[in-house]
Amino acid sequence: MAHVITDTCKKDNLCLDACPSEAIRPLKDEANWESVPQLYINPDDCMDCGACVVECPTNSIYPSDELPASKAQFAEINAKYFKK
Numbered sequence: 001m002a003h004v005i006t007d008t009c010k011k012d013n014l015c016l017d018a019c020p021s022e023a024i025r026p027l028k029d030e031a032n033w034e035s036v037p038q039l040y041i042n043p044d045d046c047m048d049c050g051a052c053v054v055e056c057p058t059n060s061i062y063p064s065d066e067l068p069a070s071k072a073q074f075a076e077i078n079a080k081y082f083k084k
């Protein structure tokens with residue numbers, strides 16, 4: 001299991017700074033940061049600590065097994081970002 005960022009993400013980067021496993025990308029100095037609509041969590045690196053959830057001001061992050069049905073597609077969208 002992993003945590004998942006959904007489309008209400010505003011890219012404030014607070015989650016990224018809180019993540020102990022560097023699972024959230026892109027970083028602000030990466031070339032594609034401006035163009036991506038949101039941040040993403042790498043399911044292979046996430047250790048499900050939940051530190052990102054409490055930092056998110058828009059409540060955009062969920063454990064994958066607690067995603068609302070309307071946001072279920074974001075588990076794959078997060079994983080897909082890291083398969084590029």
Ligand code: SF4
Pocket residue numbers: 003018019020021022023024041045046047048049050051052053
């Ligand atoms: S749950 Fe923990 S390890 Fe996973 S993305 Fe959030 S802060 Fe990082």
